[in-house]
Amino acid sequence: MLFLRLAVRNVFRNRMRTTVALLAIAAGCAALIVNGGVIYNIFTELREDAIHGRHGHLQITRAGYGEHHLREPGRYLIPAEETGQILELLRDVPQVEHISRQRQFSGMIASGDRYVAFVGIGVDPDQDAAFSRHVTLQRGDPLSSDDPYGMICGLGLADKFAGDPGVVVTLLTNTDSGALNAVDVRLRGVFEGGMKAFDDWTLKLPIAAVEELLLDDRTEKIVVLLEETEQVPVVQVMLEERFAAQGLDLEVRSWRKLALFHNQTVSLFKRELDIIKLIIATIVILGIANTIGMSILERRAELATLRALGLRRGAIARLLVGEALLTGLLGGLLGIVLGAVIARVATTIGIPFPSPPGSTRPFLGGVDFVPSIALSSFLLSVLSTLAASFLPVWRATRRPIAEILRG
Amino acid sequence: MIRLQEVSRSFGEGAARAVALDGINLQVEAGEFVAVAGPSGSGKTSLLNIIGVLDAPDTGTVELDGQDVGALGEPEQADLRLAKIGFVFQRFNLIPVLSAAENVELALLFRRDVSAGERRERVRTSLERVGLGDKGHRRPAELSGGEQQRVAVARALAAKPVVVLADEPTANLDHETGLPVIELMRDLNREHGTTFLYATHDPELIRLADRVIWLRDGRQVEGDA
Secondary structure (H helix, E strand, O other): OOHHHHHHHHHOOOOHHHHHHHHHHHHHHHHHHHHHHHHHHHHHHHHHHHHHOOOOOOEEEEEOHHHHOOOOOHHOOOOHHHHHHHHHHHOOOOEEEEEEEEEEEEEEEEEEEEEEEEEEEEOOOOOOHOOOOOOEEEEEEOOOOOOOEEEEEEEEHHHHHHOOOOEEEEEEEEEEOOOOEEEEEEEEEEOOOHHHHHHHHEEEEHHHHHHHOOOOOEEEEEEEEEEOOOHHHHHHHHHHHHHHHHHOOEEEEEHHHHHHHHHOOOOOHHHHHHHHHHHHHHHHHHHHHHHHHHHHHHOOOHHHHHHOOOOOOHHHHHHHHHHHHHHHHHHHHHHHHHHHHHHHHHHHEEEEOOOOOEEOOOEEEOOOOOOHHHHHHHHHHHHHHHHHHHHHHHHHHHHHHHHHHOO | OOOEEEEEEEEHHHHOOOEEEEEEEEEOOOOEEEEOOOOOOOHHHHHHHOOOOOOOOEEEEEEEOOOEHOOOOOOHHHHHHHEEEEEEEEOOOOOOOOHHHHHHHHHHHHOOOOHHHHHHHHHHHHHOHHHHHHHHOHHHHOOOOHHHHHHHHHHHOOOOOOOEEOOOOOOOOOOOHHHHHHHHHHHHHHHHHOOEEEEEEHHHHHOOOOOEEEEEEEEEEEEEO
């Protein structure tokens, strides 16, 4: 206890220096927490965008679809009777919140004398809003099951054929057998999807109309949203087992496998976060090493006295490292509080971010206070402070006692 | 109990080389009260440092309580100081953030042969012996110079060492305060048989010693030689 008391009192004997050291550690720790919090916030936005705007939590397709459908699209479609079986099975899963059948197709829009290429997605009109988080309707109305031939399209695509809500156009496409088919549809609304390429080419249509256009009632994919993203692994395994038990030859892919942009962005930012950690740890080590060095230098006679009294070098090192540990712990705790406050304030005010690559919309971000990031920042602060103490401590315990006492 | 044979020590190299001790031979028996006297730079501190295993001689051997200290490694030398040697320094060298009692206790903390209860008892009796039984809670800055040096004596005595080495213990005290410190050491030597070696160049303090080891330019000029 006395040794601990000595360490505590030594830490606080020079209050100004200790305050500066604590602030340096706390600033480093808070910087890590805030930087990690901003990136986590972006990750969350990207993740939710990927899930609720593009991929859903899970996608159910014919086995082999992921790898081969581009080469042989017609071969990897789910027959209507199997689709019904799957939908029935999905409705029995309590975690499943939304289900939408989808079918992608492409063709031309004929509007007056204009012919415009498009990429279409046949969707369940009543479920589409849940899968379109990134989509903002700019004009007109959303899809509706009451309007089986009512479509919506991206802003850029609407501009190409000068389409305003209410206009009737003809969609032309090739069926699976290669025949040309057409259907008249009415433009219900114009959306902005956040990504220019998406807005310039995409339209959405109730899947029943798409089936009529393609003369094919097979489903390309069934997209599922769960109550919580964390439920994905459990439900994925459960569905795979149930499909296998019923002899359905399907593959269930999670959003994580499908969201390539999200995955690439996350790994890029994680690497950036590691570099920031390294830089901040280095700054803390350099700053604190000087403070600890000064503290030890001033107390060299005291430390030599302790050694003269019979304390081994190891005991002196334990005392000094203990003081550094205490400083690191206090600085780290202060850093967590500081980080939490900054995160709170920044989130309340909001951080305006410019449009990310490929997107057309700037967004207002925040700083998430993430316990795991706070803990790792705290540990890194403590370890940096300990690392900073090693050289001064080593020096302090190596010099001959008599030489120090002679002054 | 303390035996030095042909002990020499010098500092620096080449033209800057200064001889601190030159072929010292001496023996101190248990219970002696010995002054190491000589002018400044005569080698008093170097001699006490070598006896106290704070420094090693360039040549010669040092025996303490029958042990050749030169044969010990650094950890064993620390253990030897912890168990057998008490120090009283010129500048008191108390730990400023600890109270008088804590300063005395600190030296005992690492003694495995001293239980917590015995440690507290030794702190109490040591402070009482030096007349500071009621000032154990005070920090060094709250004590006078003489009182601080008494705490240092109590710290040295608490470990029950075979020898207490005091390097100019009154140099930072005025005569009025310094003399009682040496008299206290003298009393403790007589009452408890503790061996004391103290360095001084004050004739009045030298007179209190049973025996005087005179040094001049690192050589023993009178005494055991």
